[in-house]
Amino acid sequence: MAKRKLSRRQQWRINKIQDERLCRANNKQSQLNKKFKQLKETLYQGIVVSHFGATLDIESVETAVSDTIAADIAADIAADKALDKRQLIRCALRQNIDAIVCGDRVVWQQIDNLPEDELVQGVITALEPRTNVLARPDFTSQMKPVAANIDQMLIVTSHVPELNEGLVDRYLVAAELSHIQPVLLLNKIDTLSTQQRETLEQRIRVYQNIGYPVLYTSAKSQYGMESLYKQLETKTSVFVGQSGVGKSSLINALLPEAGIKEGEVSKTTNKGIHTTSISRLYHLNNESCSADHKHLNSSNESNLIDSPGVREFGLWDISKEDVIHGFIELQHYSRNCYFRDCKHLNEPNCGLLQALEENKITRQRLDSYHRIIDSLE
Ligand SMILES: Nc1nc2c(ncn2[C@@H]2O[C@H](COP(=O)(O)OP(=O)(O)OP(=O)(O)O)[C@@H](O)[C@H]2O)c(=O)[nH]1
Ligand SMILES: [Mg+2]
Ligand SMILES: [Zn+2]
Known part of the structure; x- marks a missing residue:
């Protein structure tokens, strides 16, 4: 899709809004930094159930030492101070932690001396390793x-x-x-x-x-x-x-x-x-x-x-060589290709073209494979 051309005035307005947002975010972060100084010592584990803007909702799990947590963190987790399982806690995020998403397992700490009307109760201080x-x-x-x-x-x-x-x-x-x-x-x-x-x-x-x-x-x-x-x-x-x-x-x-x-x-x-x-x-x-x-x-x-619906689901960040691993039946027959770098278009002794002839794979999937390869050009 062609990029929309913006007038100078529109561009100025966009920059101004962005500057204001940045300023608000910085203020928020400095407030958070103050809160970070008042964290209670106990570390808890949680699972992220949703993420909106600067805060996340996490669900506590019974405090248990997980072997996926770095040993230094695990040693600090106090098993006797467990929260109720599945308690929902709104948390802020330390700036140095990368994008956290639903399903992530995290370590978090409660904020001390919270005013009663404060919604943010804790701060996420570590992200546990992901399986995927x-x-x-x-x-x-x-x-x-x-x-x-x-x-x-x-x-x-x-x-x-x-x-x-x-x-x-x-x-x-x-x-x-x-x-x-x-x-x-x-x-x-x-x-x-x-x-x-x-x-x-x-x-x-x-x-x-x-x-x-x-x-x-x-x-x-x-x-x-x-x-x-x-x-x-x-x-x-x-x-x-x-x-x-x-x-x-x-x-x-x-x-x-x-x-x-x-x-x-x-x-x-x-x-x-x-x-x-x-x-x-x-x-x-x-x-x-x-x-x-x-x-x-x-x-x-x-x-x-x-998850939110999509119109398109483009594949970025993957190499052309990887695409075949996403088409499991094509990958199987590609082992029969004579050329190691066969593009499966019109090469002689192509395992995929032969499988197509024998109705072992479908034209639809092969075309789809080629469309994805072309989109990565
Ligand atoms: N007749 C019928 N309608 C359905 C069925 N499932 C969902 N709908 C309707 O389809 C519409 C969209 O449903 P949603 O559940 O909001 O769809 P979604 O996939 O969550 O959409 P996004 O949140 O926009 O990604 C609603 O009007 C539903 O009532 C079904 O099994 N039969
Ligand atoms: Mg929906
Ligand atoms: Zn081939």
């Missing part, structure tokens, strides 16, 4: 992390807005390269005629044949909710997909008490209106997670992360 992080480019094309420590990516699709295989493939590449298990989900089954369902199932079968798990659901009629529940158990899952496909509705159907805001789909464009604007982490089985799960990363916890 899902990132996507923001509006300035910079990679921004979206969620961390994820086991599974639920790629939610629907009939309206329409299933977009190109987008699904890009999510699959991101998942495969980040070692996150992808699951495809076709939602809004209740809106489909028999004919429409058959057509969509056929399109989804391309992914089923590769070996990806596929779920069919309706957040409205509750169809398929049991299978979805089973798929989510004991894992941390992130719901991704276009705006309006029903990510928040699915989480609401599983957790009615969460009361998450749902949006609409525009009747003129058949696109969502970007209702969810920040990612948030929810727990699937609150009641069954009790005191015996001492560790933050308890394998019995089922966490769901709702």
Whole structure:
């Protein structure tokens, strides 16, 4: 998209607003710095459930010494001063800690002598190592992390807005390269005629044949909710997909008490209106997670992360050579290519072109692979 040309006056106004923002941020930081001086000694562990602007909401976990925490920090964690598990605490962030996202595990400290009306109760002082992080480019094309420590990516699709295989493939590449298990989900089954369902199932079968798990659901009629529940158990899952496909509705159907805001789909464009604007982490089985799960990363916890919908999901920051690892069936046959640097276009003895001829892979996925490679030129 061409960049909009700004008049000098517009540019001046933008600079002025940015300067004012910077000034406010600096003031805030100096206030925070004062608070940092008044931190209580005890270190607590927490998990980030949402992040807005300068503050984050974290959930305390029982204070436990985690072996993923640096030894010097772990030694200071006082096991006898545990907070209640799942207490929600609003925290500020030390400036030297990088972008923190939903699902991150952190170490935080309470602020001493807080006035009663103060919302910020603590300061995050360390970020625990991540097992993985899902990132996507923001509006300035910079990679921004979206969620961390994820086991599974639920790629939610629907009939309206329409299933977009190109987008699904890009999510699959991101998942495969980040070692996150992808699951495809076709939602809004209740809106489909028999004919429409058959057509969509056929399109989804391309992914089923590769070996990806596929779920069919309706957040409205509750169809398929049991299978979805089973798929989510004991894992941390992130719901991704276009705006309006029903990510928040699915989480609401599983957790009615969460009361998450749902949006609409525009009747003129058949696109969502970007209702969810920040990612948030929810727990699937609150009641069954009790005191015996001492560790933050308890394998019995089922966490769901709702993320804002996207129109596009570009892949930046990855090399062309990596893309093939995101197309697992293509990668398999690429081992048969005669040339090590085969581009799989028209080279002789190309494993992929041969697999295509034998209907072992689809033209759609091969074209999609080439489109991603071209986008990285
Ligand atoms: N008929 C039907 N409508 C659904 C279903 N799931 C969601 N919807 C509707 O689709 C619209 C969008 O749902 P949301 O849950 O807000 O979609 P989202 O994916 O969270 O969208 P963003 O937050 O914008 O990314 C709402 O009007 C929902 O009521 C479904 O299974 N069947
Ligand atoms: Mg939403
Ligand atoms: Zn080849």
